[in-house]
Amino acid sequence: MIATLPIPYPFESAESQRALVACLAVGVFAPMIGAFLVQKRLSLVGDGIAHVAFAGVGAGLLLEIWPVWSALAFAVMGAIGVEMLRLKRKAAGDLALALFFYVGIAMGAVFASRAGDLELETLPYLFGDPYAVTWTGVAMVGALGVIVVVAMRLAGRALFAVVTDEDWSRVAGLPVGALSMALAALTAGVIVAGMRVVGILLIAAMMVLPVASAQLVSRSFRGTLRLAVAIGAVSSLVGLTIARPLDLAPGGSIVFVAAALFAAIALAKRTAPRALQQEAH
Amino acid sequence: MRRPRCSSVGAFVGAEPAAHTRARLSDDEGALIRALDLSFDYGHGSVLRDVTLMVRAGEFVALVGPNGSGKSTLLKVLLGALPPGSGRVELLGRAPGDVHDRWRVGYVPQRPSLLSEVPATVEEIVSAGRLRQRGWWRGLTGSDREAVGHAIESVGLGPLADRPLNELSIGQQQRAFIARAFAGEPALLVLDEPIAGVDAESQRRFRDSLVHLIRQHGAGVLLVSHELAAVADVIDRVVVLKERVVFDGSPEELAARGVSLGVHREDLPLWLEDLG
Secondary structure, rough: OOOOOOOOOOOOOOOHHHHHHHHHHHHHHHHHHHHHHOOOOOOOOOHHHHHHHHHHHHHHHHHHHOHHHHHHHHHHHHHHHHHHHHOOOOHHHHHHHHHHHHHHEEEEEEHHHHHHOOOHHHHHHHHHHHHHHHEEEEEEEEHHHHHHHHHHHHHHHHHEEEEEEEHHHHHHOOHHHHHHHHHHHHHHHHHHHHOOOOOOOOOHHHHHHHHHHHOOOOOOOOHHHHHHHHHHHHHHHHHHHHHHOOOOHHHHHHHHHHHHHHHHHHHHHHHHHHHHHHHHO | OOOOOOOOOOOOOOOOOOOOHHHHHHOOOOOOEEEEEEEEEEOOOEEEEEEEEEEOOOOOOEEOOOOOHHHHHHHHHHHHOOOOOEEEEOOEEEHHHOOOHHHHHHEEEOOOOOOOOOOOOHHHHHHHHHHHHHOOOOOHHHHHHHHHHHHHHHHOOHHHHOOOOOOOOOOHHHHHHHHHHHHHHOEEEEEEEEOOOOHHHHHHHHHHHHEEEEEEEEOOOEHHHHHHHHHHHHEEEEEEEEEEEEEEEEEEHHOOOOOOOOOOOOEEEEEEEOOO
């Protein structure tokens, strides 16, 4: 049992503190992977894989196993499947995505309806429920974070080369296939870890929105990555803080804050472009 | 507009590579690229037929040909992106798929496929050129940073190293990709239309960089381009491709046939047009 820290409202209880840790972790790690997806022009891949994860949730409910495990298995397989179709040029990136996207959501609905009450069982996964995250869930998010940080440390530069210029990377002898698969698997991991926090329908937004905001003002990939992580963390903190007093769904609240930050930065850039550019240096 | 002085373009078409070239290819162990009787097709007609080609260390070879002559396909086969239909290909003395030290091959693609949403600086792009030197999972060392700095300076982008690539002109962007290839200190540099549509300053820098690489580092260069005027004075051999090699010789030999690379800028493009 981990002691509850003396933090004021709205984080005074153990549930709210677990929710805070989980949301902050998702806010930090989702944009880390998202930056590579946006650079690869696959901003919507997270959404596609999230829908495949939904099929895994349905399968877990039907087979009466912890849906997180089945969602992880489905998401990793889906992510690697999309990447294989794309790498072998059997289907364009968006078409490969659409195939998995629609089949995933249909399978999830069919499995969950066979398992029982479709709405009651699946709503926490679709829209997230960070207050229901257990210490096991927090540990899982933390473990994933360690994997993401180690992977970025070892393969971040090579991944940057691959997502920036795949043809050149192939000629240069980089393991393009293996690195692309690793990125796909990490994407699946982040989606499943964030599934109970902000929800299947919104987790992909946390991979893309902070990056979209950061690239408005940053002038390097490294700078974009760092700023996106900061924006993701701030979005999670502010979103979760206002969710409880205003009685909002935490997942929606967090993504709404991330979207509002994007709008604010875009507006500020239009009105004071030079000042912001200086700051970004 | 001047017409080429070549009186009989057709005289080149159908000419076999010289017998001495073929014999030399069989025993030249120092060749960086060696293709012998190479053929390839995509399943609907021949694209390359009996192509014989070699690039040695310290040699500057220009590969030219009309549109659809098979230049891009030939590059893909030489670099191992496509398997040869028949014939033999060696890259750094091995079959392209078996080359372990691929970092020794510098490559500048025809059109940069990036310029995406996220900004990336010149330095970040060029640093990628050092990834294979010590293993892609390792961090950059002091000597890596030095090589990156030299590569950026050599293409004249020193003051722009921290600038995002999408803020640069097309010529400057192309110079950044050339610097990425230089950063790996390649033994062989393969460039696919690197100066198409770039400004005169970038073309001059490009020429000087290639001369430096060949003379100081003994690298071999294979350049695919329609625009050879900027580098005409430093080219050792010109290979003209139209499904097969229809000319392989020095610029002087080509000039003796009435086709000029540099003095009369429009000669080569018009001649290639007539070939097509």
